Amino acid sequence: MGSFLKKDLLVFWRDRKEVLIALLLPIILIVVLNVALSGLFTDDGESMDIQVGIVEEDNSLEGLERFEEAVNEMDLDQAEKEAILQQTSVFNPSEMIISFFDNPEIKQVIHTKNVSEAEAVELVEEGDLHAFVRIPEGFTYAILSSIMLDEEADVALSIQAEEQSNELNTLQNMMNNFIESINLELALGTIAEGEAQEPLLPQGGREVIEGVETYSFTQYITIAMSTLFALFMAQTLAMKTVTEKRERVFNRIILTGSHPFHYLMGKTLATFILSWLQIIITFTISQLLFDVFPDKSLEFWIGLLIVITAFALTISGLTALFTSITLNLQDTNAASGIFSLIIMSMAVLGGNFTPIQILPAFLQRIGEWTPNGLSLTVILEWIQLNNSGNLVIPMGILFGYFIVFLMLGMAIFPGRGRN
Template sequence: MGSFIKKDLLVFWRDRKEMLMTLLLPIIIIVVLNYAFAGIFNDDKEATKLDIAFVQVDDEEKGFVQFKEKIQQLGLSQAEKETMLEHVENLSPITLIRNFINNPDVKEWVNAKELTWEEATDQVESGELDAIIRVPEGFTYEVLSTVMLGDKSTTALTIHAAKQSTEVTTLQNIVNEFVNSLNMNFALGREGTLSAAEPVLPQGGREVVEGIDTYTISQYFIVAIGTLFGLFLAQSVALKTVTEKRERVFNRILLTNSNPMHFLLGKTVSTFILAWLQLMITITVTQLLLNIFPDKSVSFWFGMVLVFTSFSLMVAGLSAIFTSITLNLKDSNAVSGLTTLIIMSLGVLGGSFFPLEGFPELLQRIGEWTPNGLTMIAMIEYIQFSQFSDLLLPIVVLVAMSVVCFVIGMFMFPKRGRV
């Protein structure tokens, strides 16, 4: 059987162009995608800071005077008026907004400075500032009337920006959440329970649980692209059989009284060797170039190699089926189309083109049992928890799948006289 393995490896080696594409293309794609998406899926520590202006057009003192005059005109008892005025003394909407902007959590990604409206608009137009938070005229009076008396407000805190961006949208969302919490605190104040404490700010960002590492988009790419090209390698090796079939290599093997199964085993073992080498080269080169798995221990790499070795066995089993299909079908275009359809289906369902989380739950369940999907899920959990025990079941399933595929390939393999 060793001669058959050597034959298939030499056949693949002689096609230098295809060999280079098989080994280099996944590396190139991973590097390109990593840099293309680096600005979108960047780490929190590298988040862009926003430069904003805080513009107060409203006269806060005037707003308090107007509201107190309005209270005196209401048909309330003197005790009720005094109680309401006491609550108002502890309320300052603009001060709360200013404290929010200067909150340490907000200042980590927002640089704010107080300017006039003219200065702020000029700096936004020149690109010095990203956005303006504007407190319009009558804001204090409107807010106090709304939260204390239930009047309808026609004045709102506004955000102005020269262009929309992800950061500006995030700022809008957080300010909206802050205003909602502010309204809630003021509403509680109407029940007599408002304290002068700072309102709770909306929480955002990424929560990191102790002992759990999050996986990055680069780590997703290396698993997704690596497994996808591994599947295509099964097709490449199997399609080499078309040339051997055309040149009647298989018939000559039969005439030598060799066991036909050695031919299939040669294809299977050579596919395993090539798939394993492809994955190891891809992981090694991308790690050296991009440091995709920083500060990982030797035991982590050992577990990773075991997972991809199991996946390579699955690819080898798949090549046995593809080889048998190639020998049974007379039209090489039909063989290429059918095998491509199978691989593309596995690629889509297994999350090699986009994460499984984007699928409906039913398709997610199906995708988790594809070879590449199972490898993806296993690696994501392993990256996060680094528990070797989590790899045992996926490894066993992948090996079992490879055995089942090889057995199917054996049953599909043509008998003597049928080729």
């Protein structure tokens, strides 16, 4: 088997064109896409100057008192009432909104002024304000009753503007993210801990959830391109069989009495090594060029290495299957076409070209089950959560794919040359 492995590695290495494609193209694409598209994914709010009026009609103190009275009138024991009031003591919806706009980073983008509703309408009409945010009367009480007592809120925060604009979209997105982060905080019960934690505020359009880091466009594109080109490696190595078949080298190998397993494993192992190296080199160069994963711990890098290894193993299994298909098909062009189709489908579904979130739900589910889609998702989760428990099952699935592909490849391998 070692002879086959060495031969396959040498044959690949001597084909300079293939080597250049495998190593340079993903890096070139990462650089080009970073330069060309990164602007689309970064916050353009920094260059914006959004003028927003705050119409505060709510009296939060009154709202809190009213809520306290409502709780005391409820048919609950004293301990429960105290627990509810304790939780609400650190949660003041109106103040949180005001303090959101007071955040220095938000202030760089959004400039607010307190105005009455009539003034706000006038200023918006005149174009002095892009929009105004109205905190309606009874807002504090309604929100607290809704969250703590599960009562239906009859008032809601509103954003009003004269016309659609980028500024309005940005404001809406920031507000939505802010509210979502508060909802998550509440759902996670972090506020109920009573530690008076200030919820992290959304920064420039990025969704920031406490304890969860976001991933950048550069990180996404690095992972997507690396895994995409690793997929192509499966095809490249398998298609070497075409030359071996056409030039009767394969027949010569059969005549030596070598077991097909050795031939197949040579290709499989060579693909594993080459795709592993390819991904590692791409990641390394991207890291050096763009500092893709800044300030990451050793644990992060080890986790990343594990995912890359499992993915490279799956790719190598795919090569075994492709190799056997190539040997079975008379028309090698058909084989090449089939493999390209499989790989491109996997790439589209797995999110190598665009995030799978833009796909319909059923395609997303399929995409998450492709080896590349699974690896991409796992690495992105690893960046965000750094939870090693999340790696176990996907790694098992990737290893399972490897076994299944290899077994299929062996099962359909042509019987020792006689046909």
